[in-house]
Amino acid sequence: MAVQSPPVEGRANAAVVAFLAATLEVTRRQVVLVAGERSRDKRVELQGVDPATVARALAPPGGTE
Numbered sequence: 630m631a632v633q634s635p636p637v638e639g640r641a642n643a644a645v646v647a648f649l650a651a652t653l654e655v656t657r658r659q660v661v662l663v664a665g666e667r668s669r670d671k672r673v674e675l676q677g678v679d680p681a682t683v684a685r686a687l688a689p690p691g692g693t694e
Contacts, residue, residue: 645671653678653686 634644642662650657655678664672675683 639666642666642671645673649673649675653683 632641632644632648634640646657646660646662649655649660653660653675655675659676659678661674661676662671663674
């Protein structure tokens with residue numbers, strides 16, 4: 630998945646957090662950027678969300694990878 634926000638003043642980071650929060654139906658506070666603040670590759674921590682829920686929400690359409 631790619632975010633189209635420019636990497637200026639944290640906009641891309643905010644867009645990633647907003648996208649994940651909306652997709653997973655959680656608050657933005659539950660999505661924490663833990664690595665990659667200045668990189669294209671991000672690592673996030675999802676608080677209070679089980680891995681199965683994340684896998685279902687982010688699975689490609691049709692359920693195959």
